[in-house]
Amino acid sequence: MATGSNIRTYFEGAWHDGDVPIMRAADHGSWLGTTVFDGARFINGLAPDLDLHCARVNRSAEALMIKPTVSTDNMIAITREGLARCPIGAAVYIRPMYWAIHGDPTAIVPSDAETGFAICLEEIPMAPETASTTLGLTRFRRPVVDDAVVNAKAGCLYPNNARMLAEVRARGFGNALVADAMGNVAETATANVFMVKDGEVFTPIANGTFLSGITRARHIKNLAADGVVVHETVLTFDHFREADEVFLSGNMSKVTPVTAFEDRQYQVGPVTRKVREMYWDWAASNP
Numbered sequence: 001m002a003t004g005s006n007i008r009t010y011f012e013g014a015w016h017d018g019d020v021p022i023m024r025a026a027d028h029g030s031w032l033g034t035t036v037f038d039g040a041r042f043i044n045g046l047a048p049d050l051d052l053h054c055a056r057v058n059r060s061a062e063a064l065m066i067k068p069t070v071s072t073d074n075m076i077a078i079t080r081e082g083l084a085r086c087p088i089g090a091a092v093y094i095r096p097m098y099w100a101i102h103g104d105p106t107a108i109v110p111s112d113a114e115t116g117f118a119i120c121l122e123e124i125p126m127a128p129e130t131a132s133t134t135l136g137l138t139r140f141r142r143p144v145v146d147d148a149v150v151n152a153k154a155g156c157l158y159p160n161n162a163r164m165l166a167e168v169r170a171r172g173f174g175n176a177l178v179a180d181a182m183g184n185v186a187e188t189a190t191a192n193v194f195m196v197k198d199g200e201v202f203t204p205i206a207n208g209t210f211l212s213g214i215t216r217a218r219h220i221k222n223l224a225a226d227g228v229v230v231h232e233t234v235l236t237f238d239h240f241r242e243a244d245e246v247f248l249s250g251n252m253s254k255v256t257p258v259t260a261f262e263d264r265q266y267q268v269g270p271v272t273r274k275v276r277e278m279y280w281d282w283a284a285s286n287p
Helices: 028-032 050-063 072-083 155-169 214-225 237-241 270-285
Strands: 005-011 014-017 035-037 040-042 092-100 115-123 133-141 175-179 185-188 192-197 200-204 230-233 245-250 254-261
Touching: 005 072, 028 092, 035 050, 035 155, 040 050, 050 072, 050 092, 050 214, 072 092, 072 115, 133 155, 155 175, 175 237, 185 192, 185 200, 185 237, 192 214, 192 237, 192 270, 200 214, 214 230, 214 245, 214 270, 245 270, 254 270
Parallel strands: 133 175, 133 254, 200 230
Antiparallel strands: 005 014, 005 115, 035 092, 040 092, 092 115, 175 185, 192 200, 192 245, 245 254
């Protein structure tokens, strides 16, 4: 499924133009869902935290019992080779991915005999700075690591996210604010979440029910460098109803202001704007 344009695909040792077929009908990933991926961004010649995204896809593969076959350094080099061929000024979504090809004699457990690997570069514009979203409640929750491979960026987790989104979009909201198994706020259906109260910043503590994002960690570090402590703690839906500002953190858009949670309205506040500004200042100094 292409969501952008001007796709280039690295597969079987070479770069190819277009959305190249990479998986066979009998591959373990095709019929048993053993796929992992990561997402980085290339904007204005910058690829923020590309090394961390490449390292994480290898960790995700291991968590899903897929043998990673490309080192972080080699993955970075391959990606930069592909990016050098992209149009100047293009905003590119970088998606390295692995999938299992064979299984053990039962077919269920992935075999490490062979691993599929590809990188997809897809031009997807950054959302405008004026873009925002709204949040609604969903009955679906984030699983725990005992139930699902929540410590990986795995394709098999996304149907749960999709039904969260479908449920709240049917009610007119842009995204879902999602609970963990204990009923506390975990994240949204597509991104980590922060809130601001009385000038202080809060985000749900990483408790193993959601992927604590690379961009989330970057915002926390940038705020700390600016003298702002981020409280990683247990947060309830009532905390968000009482918040002054709410914003999302994810690789695709980096910072997305939230203007409503159910019937609670928010302004796009100074902390949200500052976090975005600090992120791009940091990215420009760390190409």
